[in-house]
Amino acid sequence: MRTEPAEPDSSFRRPRSVRIYRLLLRAYPVEIRTRFGLEIYEAFDDSLEEATGKGRLDVARLWLVTLSDVAQVILSRRSTIHSSLGARGPQGPPPIFDPHGSPPRKTKMLDTLMQDIRFSIRGFRHAPAFMALAVMIVALGIGATTTVFSVVQGVLLRPLPYADSSDLVYLGTSWGDAVPTYTSRPDFIDWKERLTTVESLGAATLQTIVLAGDGDPQRVMVSPVSRDFLSALGVAPALGRAFVPGEFETGQNDVALVSHGFWMRYWGGDPDVLGQALRPEAGPDARESYRIVGVMPAGFQAPEVLGLAETEVWVPLPMDEGAYATSRTSRNLRVVGRLASGITVDAARQEVAALQAAMIEEYPDSYAWRDSTVGIAIASLHEQTVGESGPALWTVFAATGLLLLIACANVANLLLARATQRNREIALRAALGAGRGRIVTQLLTESALLALTGGVVGMLFAFVGVRAFVAFSPVDFPRLATVQVDVGALSFAFALSLLTGLVFGYAPAMLGSRGALISTLKEGGNQVGFGRSSAFFRSSLAAAQIALALVLLVGAGLLVNSYARLLAVDPGFEADGLLLMEVDLGDPYPEGEQRAAFFAALLGHIESIPGVESASMVEYLLQDFAMWAPNVILEGADEETPPSFPAHVVGPAFIETMGMRLLRGRDFSTQDAGGAPPVVIVSESLARTLWSESDPVGQRMRISQSADAPWLTVVGVAADIRRGRVVYDPQPELFVPYMQFPYFDWTQVLIRGEVGAGAIRGSAGGSPAALAGPLSQALLEVDPKLPFDGVITMKERIASGLESSRASTFLALSFAVLSMVLAAGGIYGTMMYAVGQRTREIGIRVALGATSSSVVRLVVRQSMVIVGAGIIVGLVGALLLAGLLETAVFGISPTDPLTYLAVAAILGLVALVAAYLPARRASRVDPLTALRAD
Amino acid sequence: MQSSETTQPDSHLPLKPAVFLVLLALAEEEQHGYALASSVRDLSGGKLKLATGPLYRHLQRLLDDGLVEESDRRPAADQDDRRRRYYRLTELGRDVVAAEAVRMADLVEVSRSLELLGAQGKTR
Known part of the structure; x- marks a missing residue:
């Protein structure tokens, strides 16, 4: 079958x-x-x-x-x-006095609670709009707080994933501050010997190797580690064994530990991996092979603050190998250690200070730096990992707490408004024998239920919020990969909901139940004992919210405006249609001529790809500092200290490929190669600096002070470009041909072209993926052993430089929008309350002939007084605080009047809508009902 | 045994709207639970959607009161599913649903005589 x-x-x-x-x-x-x-x-x-x-x-x-x-x-x-x-x-009907006959107290309490809950749900059903608004306000508050709490918890509170991680410290050379950085081998050995407060000091460094995977070569991060590095982190291989002491000797160190992920990827989790060989195709001191002796536990990751998070292979680091073994200024070791038992970081810091003094005295030359010396710093690994994000996150957390308080105030306001509408019902219940306690309990149950519903919706918001937070944060924000809404965060949200329910429910419950005491039924209407002063307080609160929302909106508006300007900055070259492909040659090309030949061949292959218009290269363009800034000596000038300018080593057709403007002369060509006369292109501002008005083309310069340095002839002048972060002004700089100065073994190949239907041009529409295939093929044809590291569009690269601006813009905008929604809720609640209070008055007005539009106008006018006051205070506050944004905005004044006006208009409009709803309700007051009610 | 009181159709009136619709649906034909829910929805013009839980609570009540009984009818062998039971009206059930219908018809008559039905939608 x-x-x-x-x-x-x-x-x-x-x-x-x-x-x-x-x-x-x-x-x-x-x-x-x-x-x-x-x-x-x-x-x-x-x-x-x-x-x-x-x-x-x-x-x-x-x-x-x-x-x-x-x-x-x-x-x-x-x-x-x-x-x-x-x-x-x-026995039938209960006796009048029977201590044992009544149901147990606990059951009675539960029963009362259930009754209250049923009653509340019924009440909410009759006021769905009220319910939805209140729940939404609570949900926003709880959602925002839980989101930030999740981040705070994941980044700041959760210990690092190592055994007894609070004892872990980062130790290193410091440069004028107390921040540890990398260290040299002789220093590491000395420190390890001398320090007693820190134990099991271990060091690691980082290399990349290339492995032949299934067909395509892959780049893999390898970390040579000293004997105690992994044990200091408290981690041991899950499979196989750790390194043994003999394996840290030069010649014996051909063993390796691999990460769990690497093991799964390359061996599919096969336990036979032990004893297998790992054969790098390329890499520093590429050996014949490493023998795999162990697999690290799943989830193990070397500390990210050491820049080792992506390490997948660990090998022994012999301390006596190569030039590094003796140089105290070759600092490339990341050193971690464990505090001896009972020792605090501060206690260890004292010993480190003494060590620093001793080292400076013994090795004054190695420790000299500028006019001073370098130091030795120690810090908790956790603290160092979290870095500056700590204070920032706590600030954001505090701000969210404030938002939550505002949300509470708003819901309290809404509940008060509702209480005025319900006081007859409450009075009736009191008349029927409900005690004040009973009524308070009922009202508190209502608010708790409201808060919990809001809390549940808020938790859903938090899931979205955390994702958004992670997506909008800069890549280098610490520990974000593991941030999530977990059980802890959910419990936090739950507790917070209950608490907020009590906070915003307490005052309305007390005031509302007071209505039961004075016999409202008899005296009629709406005199639930809220005085003039409390009305003023509520109006002030609503106005304050408007003011706060306006300040935040102005800040967000300025940042959004500034971010848009950042994106729109003309960098001086055509970023559209430009692709970047990083190529790292490494060891196999020790000689400059080999490198030049390689790139000449590669560029040739790439230019033959259909759709590619031109291809060139540059060592690294989009960063804030120059890799190379030679001294520039002009012909005929005789300066003691010639000025230095950033220089870039670029390929043929660089100006054309970048889409820069050539002001004079010519671009580089393939003719500008090794044997040809050396040439240089200068930027517009360098030309102005060096030759002011005269024509630079044909001028000659040297870019080295040595006597036999060649003279370079200026062949062209290019318009300035903004490189690095676009906020920086263009710098005077110069360009020389790679084929004549093949200094770098890694560089970026620039590709301009149009493949298929706009595959490159306009990164929004096309995808660079279309070219990735042919490009990796071109690389394979020139050198089959080099890994293809992918391509990225120039637009993406520029945008990634704006990440921190994007993150702060996103955060500010979220807060601003949240606070605006809350402020609108505040206005709504306040006006709702006011209308409830004035039902009778409005009824009389209507009875005396007021039209419904005049009633709407009456209420809206009252609300606009509050909104107007809030906006004025907010504008003044924003102007006073504008200075804080001076450095954060680009291309726009922090007092930009247009932004202020636009934001005030938006907020005013939103507030108007929020006030209109209660106003419309007021206009529908039936004079008969309103008057009869009393 | 049912007391004489509960065998009187009138003692079950008035019926809850949902119960009335369940009985009407069963008056049409024997049905199993899920089909019953769909029939109720259709009979009510889509207004009453009985969730599974309430449906079975009503059924339990009707079975206890003897208005409904399990049918021995089975679907064709290849579609048979032992979990599925069919329900039908008892004699009493049929009487009750008829009595309710008469009661409602009387009410409609009264409403009509008060000229309420012509004024629908303008009541407030």
Whole structure:
């Protein structure tokens, strides 16, 4: 018999959903379950199938209906149980005094609670708009706070993933501050010997090797480590063994540990990996091969602050090898250690200070730096990892807390407004015998329920929020990879919801229940004892929110404006249609001529790819400092200290490929090669600096002070470009041909072209992926052993330089929008309350002939006084604080009037809408009802 | 045994709207639970969507009161699913649904005589 092919869709979802349903059904009375048994599941399953056929919305609706039904069953069951308890009482009607006959106190309390909850739900159903608004405000507050809490927890509070990680310290050379950096080998050996407060000092460095994977060569990060490095981190291989002491000797060190991920990727998790060989195709001191002796545990990652997070292979680091072994100024070791037991970082710092003094005295030359000396710094590894993000995150956390408080105030306001509308109901209940405590409990139950609902929605917001936070943060923000909304964050949100429920529920409950004391029923209407001063307080609160929202909006508006300007800055070259491909030659090309020949061949191959217009190269362009800044000596000039200018080593057709403007002379060509006369192109501003008005083309310069340095002839002048972060002004700089100065073994190949339908041009539409294939093929043809590291568009590269601006813009905008929504809620609540208070007055006005539009105008006018005051205060505040943004904005004044006006207009409009709703409600007041009510 | 009181159709009136619709649906034909829910929805013009839980709570009540009983009808062998049970009206059930219908018809008559039905939608 042939089996039917299973429908993946239904066979997937059903069993699980039915299981969930079965769990929910536990709420049902046992008789129903035993009586109908599986049939119920079958029927539910059928409904689910039908809903699934119709779409997701129907499935969601089905679950919603089911859940609310179960909730109702639970609530109704409680009271049934209770009444049946009463009915089962031993002897008929309860005696008047019977200490044992009444139901247990606990049951009674629970019963009351259930009753309160039922009652609250019924109340909310009658006021869906109120409920939705209040829940949304709470949800925004809780969502924002939980988001930031998740980040704070993941980045700041969670210990580093190493055993006893609080004892771990980072030790290193410091340059004028207390921040440890890399260290030399002789220093490391001395420190290790002398320090007693820090134990198991270990060091590591970093290399890349190239491995022949399945076909394509792959670049892999390798970390040579000293004997104690891994044990200091408290980690041991999960499979195989650690290095043994003999393996740290030169010649014995051909062993390797690999990461779990690497093991899975290359060996598919095969335990036979032990003893296998790892053969690098290229890399520094490429050996015949490494023998794999162990696999590190899954999830192990070397500390990211040491720049080792991506390491996948660890090899022993012999201390006596090469030039590094003796030079105290070749600082490339990252040193970690463990505090001796009972020692604090501060105690260790004292010993380190003494060590520093001793080292400076013994090795004054190696420790000299500028006019002073370098130092030795020690810091907790955690602190150092978190770095400056710590204070920043706490600030953001505090700001979110403030937002939450505002949210609480708003919901309290809304609840007050509701209490005024309900005071007759409350008074009625009081008249029927409910004590004040009972009424307060009921009101608090309502607010707790509201808060919890808001909390649940807020948790959903937090999931989205954390994702957005991670996506918008700079890549170098520490520890973001592991940030998530976890059980801790959810518990936090839950506790926070309960707390906020009490905070915003307390005042309305107390004031609301006071209405029960004075007999409102008799005296009528709306005199629930809120005085003039509390009305003023509420208005001030609403105005303050508007002011705060305006300040934040102005800040966000300026940042958005500035970010847009950053993106729109003309860098002086055509970034559209430009691709970057990084090439790292490494060891196999020790000689300049080899490198020049390699790149000449590579550029030739690339230019023959269909769709490529031109190709060139530059060692590194888009960074804030120059890799190379030679002294420039002009012909005929005789300066003691010739000025130095940043220089770039570029390929043929550089100006054309970059899309720069050539002001005079010519671009480089393939003719400007090794044997040809040396040439140079200068930037517009360098030309102005060196020759002011006269024509630079044909002038000669040397870029080295040595007597036999060649003379370079200026062949062209290029318009200035902004490189590095576009906020910096163009610098005077010069360009020389790589074929004549093949100094760098890694460089970026620039490719300009149009492949297919705009594959490169306009990175928004096309994708660089279209060219990735042909480019990697070109690289393979020139050297099959070099790995292809992918391509990136120039636009992406420029944008990645703007990450921190983008992050702060995003954060400011989120806060501003949140605060605006909250402020709108504040206005809404305040006006709702005011309208509730003035129902009678409005009724009289209407009775005396006021039209509904005049009532709307009346209410809106009152709200606009509050909004106007808020906006004025906010504008003044924003102007006062504008100085803070001076350095954060680009191309726009922090007091830009247009931004201020636009933002005030937007906020005013939003507030107007928020005020209009209560106003419309007021206009519908029926004079008869309003008057009869009293 | 049912007491004489509950065998009187009138003692079950008035019916909850949902229960009335369930009985009407069963008056049409014997049905199993899920089909019943769909019939109720159709009969109510899509207004009443009974979730599985409430449906079975009503059924339990109706079975206890003797208005509905399990049917011995089974679907064709190849579609048979032992979990699925069919329900039908009892004699009493049929009487009750008829009595309710009469009661409602009377109410409609009264409404009509008060000229309420012509003024629908303008009541407020």
